[in-house]
Amino acid sequence: MAKFKPISELINNYQTGYSLEQEFYKNPDLYEVEMQNIFMKHWILAGHTSQIPNKGDYLLFEFDKESVIVIRTEDGSVKAHMNVCTHRGSHICLEKQGTVKALTCPYHAWTFNLDGELKAARNMHEDFDFSDNGLHKANVELVGGLIFVSLSENPPSLDGMRKDLADVFDVFGFDHMKVAKHQTYHIKSNWKLSVENYQECYHCAPSHKDFAKVHAMAMTPEKFNKQKEDFIAKSDGYVRTKASPFYFDLAKEGEECYQYDRNPLLPGRKTGSKGAEPVAPLLGKLKKYEEAASEFMVGPVTYFLIYDDHMLGYRFLPDTQETSICDLFWFVRDDAVEGKDYDLDDLTWLWHVTILDDEEIIVNNQKGVDSRYYRPGKLSEWEHFPQNFLNFYLNAISED
Numbered sequence: 197m198a199k200f201k202p203i204s205e206l207i208n209n210y211q212t213g214y215s216l217e218q219e220f221y222k223n224p225d226l227y228e229v230e231m232q233n234i235f236m237k238h239w240i241l242a243g244h245t246s247q248i249p250n251k252g253d254y255l256l257f258e259f260d261k262e263s264v265i266v267i268r269t270e271d272g273s274v275k276a277h278m279n280v281c282t283h284r285g286s287h288i289c290l291e292k293q294g295t296v297k298a299l300t301c302p303y304h305a306w307t308f309n310l311d312g313e314l315k316a317a318r319n320m321h322e323d324f325d326f327s328d329n330g331l332h333k334a335n336v337e338l339v340g341g342l343i344f345v346s347l348s349e350n351p352p353s354l355d356g357m358r359k360d361l362a363d364v365f366d367v368f369g370f371d372h373m374k375v376a377k378h379q380t381y382h383i384k385s386n387w388k389l390s391v392e393n394y395q396e397c398y399h400c401a402p403s404h405k406d407f408a409k410v411h412a413m414a415m416t417p418e419k420f421n422k423q424k425e426d427f428i429a430k431s432d433g434y435v436r437t438k439a440s441p442f443y444f445d446l447a448k449e450g451e452e453c454y455q456y457d458r459n460p461l462l463p464g465r466k467t468g469s470k471g472a473e474p475v476a477p478l479l480g481k482l483k484k485y486e487e488a489a490s491e492f493m494v495g496p497v498t499y500f501l502i503y504d505d506h507m508l509g510y511r512f513l514p515d516t517q518e519t520s521i522c523d524l525f526w527f528v529r530d531d532a533v534e535g536k537d538y539d540l541d542d543l544t545w546l547w548h549v550t551i552l553d554d555e556e557i558i559v560n561n562q563k564g565v566d567s568r569y570y571r572p573g574k575l576s577e578w579e580h581f582p583q584n585f586l587n588f589y590l591n592a593i594s595e596d
């Protein structure tokens with residue numbers, strides 16, 4: 197049986213500017229702390245309203261041992277209930293997505309309405325209180341059509357982000373998007389290695405030859421910074437270029453971490469696609485291609501990349517301590533018609549090949565981290581976002 201250092205010792209030993217030591221990826225008690233202090237607390241993308249357009253439509257949002265039913269109720273609102281029957285605990289919805297008239301447990305047929313209230317339970321004692329046995333509720337907030345769920349009793353506020361980024365949501369038409377495709381990728385690595393990888397573009401040039409043909413970010417920081425300065429100087433401000441850098445440990449007190457930034461693509465590149473040419477109609481109120489893309493992040497594990505004609509959503513979740521899930525969502529404007537306005541293969545090509553590249557490097561990373569020879573390594577100057585993530589992470593697991 198492996199012996200692990202106390203978590204407090206692990207945290208105290210961490211040296212800023214280095215990667216984490218091996219036990220951070222291995223200690224099962226620490227994994228439990230991560231679930232409680234990060235995944236059961238923060239806002240995470242659960243899906244999009246376009247995936248559940250009609251009453252009774254639901255999808256499951258799942259990580260680790262948790263399963264949440266995200267459902268369109270009678271009055272058209274979106275609610276979230278834990279997929280745990282209040283009788284003896286069975287999962288109620290067994291399919292990942294579907295449409296129901298009511299939520300009937302497959303075990304003994306207790307039946308809940310779409311709001312999660314218990315409506316039928318066979319042969320219970322006369323004094324049985326139905327009102328006390330509704331499904332456990334989860335918090336839901338909509339950002340445009342994006343559905344965020346938090347399992348906390350007291351979730352961090354999204355109000356500051358909503359106010360700050362109202363112009364961004366408006367110009368990109370967050371109220372008028374739909375999911376064109378959702379795909380799940382299973383990665384044989386601890387979830388932190390997946391998130392750490394997403395936070396840096398140090399690996400982009402060697403690992404992502406297709407991405408590097410489109411994104412200026414794959415160049416050296418000096419070249420990229422110069423191009424970004426030129427881009428901002430030339431911008432007419434129609435799409436916001438001002439950054440909101442409240443990511444990870446830079447979140448304001450009581451508020452969820454978030455980020456917005458706008459970055460240039462390489463000259464002449466319009467969007468993230470095979471030939472960098474448009475793959476869907478312009479989003480929202482955009483009038484032209486700016487050869488740029490915006491970054492948007494909410495909470496610690498949900499990120500978006502907003503091209504002018506489509507948006508990509510990224511969500512990283514733990515499945516077990518050794519395995520993680522990356523969900524990719526491709527969004528287009530809601531009146532775009534598949535086959536006419538966009539072709540799914542063209543739309544999804546770049547990020548499908550990019551996540552496959554990422555999967556390979558993350559899994560190789562995990563193999564080396566598992567070695568008896570692994571030691572924390574020095575981070576480069578390009579890896580400041582992973583450092584912010586690590587700062588956030590260490591603060592989070594230090595909380596009681």
Ligand code: FES
Pocket residue numbers: 281282283284285286301302303304305306
């Ligand atoms: S466990 Fe659901 S009805 Fe018994």
Ligand SMILES: [Fe+2]
Pocket residue numbers: 393394399400404550554
């Ligand atoms: Fe990558």
